[in-house]
Amino acid sequence: MDAMALHRQATVADTHNDLILLVDHHDRRGERDHFAEYWLPQLRAGGVNVQVLPICVEEQFQSEGALRRTLLLIERIHELAEEHHDEVAVCLTGADVDAAVAAGRIALIIALEGAHAIGQDPRLINALARTGVRVVSLAHYGRTFLADGSGLDDSSGSRLTPQGVDVLREMERLGVVFDISHLGVNGVDEVLDVLTRPFLATHSACLEITKIHRNLGDSQLRAIAARGGVISVAAAIPMFIDPADSSAERVVDHIEHLVNVAGADHVGLGPDFIEDYFRQVFGGWPAQTPGVRDGFAPAEIERPADLPKITETMVRRGFAEADIRKILGENVLRVLREVMGRPL
Numbered sequence: 359m360d361a362m363a364l365h366r367q368a369t370v371a372d373t374h375n376d377l378i379l380l381v382d383h384h385d386r387r388g389e390r391d392h393f394a395e396y397w398l399p400q401l402r403a404g405g406v407n408v409q410v411l412p413i414c415v416e417e418q419f420q421s422e423g424a425l426r427r428t429l430l431l432i433e434r435i436h437e438l439a440e441e442h443h444d445e446v447a448v449c450l451t452g453a454d455v456d457a458a459v460a461a462g463r464i465a466l467i468i469a470l471e472g473a474h475a476i477g478q479d480p481r482l483i484n485a486l487a488r489t490g491v492r493v494v495s496l497a498h499y500g501r502t503f504l505a506d507g508s509g510l511d512d513s514s515g516s517r518l519t520p521q522g523v524d525v526l527r528e529m530e531r532l533g534v535v536f537d538i539s540h541l542g543v544n545g546v547d548e549v550l551d552v553l554t555r556p557f558l559a560t561h562s563a564c565l566e567i568t569k570i571h572r573n574l575g576d577s578q579l580r581a582i583a584a585r586g587g588v589i590s591v592a593a594a595i596p597m598f599i600d601p602a603d604s605s606a607e608r609v610v611d612h613i614e615h616l617v618n619v620a621g622a623d624h625v626g627l628g629p630d631f632i633e634d635y636f637r638q639v640f641g642g643w644p645a646q647t648p649g650v651r652d653g654f655a656p657a658e659i660e661r662p663a664d665l666p667k668i669t670e671t672m673v674r675r676g677f678a679e680a681d682i683r684k685i686l687g688e689n690v691l692r693v694l695r696e697v698m699g700r701p702l
Contacts, residue, residue: 361673364682365666369459371408371687372662373493373590373628374539374561376471378411378431380635385434393438397662398445404662407459408687408694409446410493410560410628411435412471424474425482432489435468448490451533452695467694469537469560472498473525480524487532492698493560494529495537496522497545505545517544523552530555533699538562538582539572539592539628546578556586556693561628563591563598564615570597576619583620586696588689590628591616593659593668598630604657606667610675613668613685622681626690627668629659 377397384392401409413431415424439448447458449465458465468490476482483494496505496518504522518526526549529536536557538546549557559582565573574582574589582589591612596604599612616625636643659667672682 359673359679361670362666364673364679365405365669365686368405368669368683369407369687369691370405370665371410371626371690372404372406372631372665373410373558373588373626373690374412374469374471374592375409375629375631375662376412376414376635377631378413378435379632380638381438382431382434383635383639394442398442400662401464404665406464406662406665408455408465408467408690410467410469412469412493412495412560414471414498415474424477428470428475428486429489432468432486432491435466436490439466450490450492450698452691452698455691455694455698467492467698469493469495471495471537472502472540473504474498474502476502476504476525478521480521480528483525483528483534484532487534491534492694493535493537493558494525495540495560496525497542498540505541517548518552523548526552533697535693535697538587546574550578550581550585553585555697556588557582557697558587558626558690558693559589559628561592561595561598561630562589563595563612564619566619567612567615568598568600572598579616579620579624583624586624586693588624588626588693589616589620590626590690592628592630594629594631594633594657594661596655596657599657600655602655604655604659606658606664606671609659609668610671613672614675617677617681617685622678622684623689623692625685627665627686629662629665631661633657633660 381393446464449455455465473496505518537560539559539562563573565575592598593609600608
């Protein structure tokens with residue numbers, strides 16, 4: 359099996375790339391071509407067909423500025439789609455995704471990483487869905503009005519708030535995909551009790567391999583799979599994969615564990631390409647980054663162009679071609695087609 363040919367023929371879906379933050383960073387310096395000059399070539403080199411674009415609201419905006427910051431970044435994504443309409447398209451439904459991919463364009467899906475913009479008012483999920491948001495997590499690191507993020511003291515309860523449950527149910531009605539990554543342990547359990555449709559862990563990994571609060575335990579992996587969900591591996595984050603060895607081989611260790619525990623129908627890719635942003639904005643990983651202690655080995659999967667290395671490793675380790683295609687994108691596409699509803 360020719361790994362590169364397989365990668366090129368497959369539909370590749372990346373469920374987590376924070377590139378819009380870096381685009382905004384360059385915009386503010388008068389460099390409006392950063393997406394075209396850097397990210398488009400990277401996405402094409404990595405064979406990416408479907409790109410989920412999370413909006414992560416920085417700490418300084420996480421109060422009254424959250425909604426404004428979120429709307430500005432959403433608008434910028436729509437502008438990128440207009441500026442590069444031959445290359446990318448914002449997609450609202452599963453049919454939109456299929457049409458974009460068939461036309462050779464990269465399907466962009468707008469997501470919220472931590473629903474700071476919603477605040478205490480569940481009705482704002484409707485307004486944000488009208489702007490094109492189709493994937494949402496309720497918490498990032500720390501606490502929101504809707505839920506607690508991982509790493510907080512689970513002995514305090516750390517379940518969803520009543521408003522969080524309301525948002526969850528409204529998301530199901532609207533056809534917005536729930537993202538379980540970053541949610542605290544008890545919150546994950548509650549989501550598993552409440553949700554009836556498949557959902558995503560857009561950028562997670564296996565607790566059995568790497569002990570960090572952001573990773574998911576085997577019982578959670580099985581429960582997500584039982585509900586038709588997909589766990590996408592955060593291949594670009596050393597502290598999730600292995601602080602001492604973040605090679606493509608180690609990434610595939612996580613993929614292999616997921617296949618063994620949850621099944622090949624429930625594994626995807628969500629590398630979380632954030633390091634370029636940290637390098638250019640902060641000069642490196644911020645010291646307060648959760649999970650960073652004494653430093654770690656650099657990730658081998660640093661940018662979208664590195665994604666074929668994952669396929670090469672899976673081929674070398676004897677994964678079936680059908681399973682590789684599922685992991686690269688078909689599983690995520692299934693969830694998007696099933697959940698993403700009609701345009702509002």
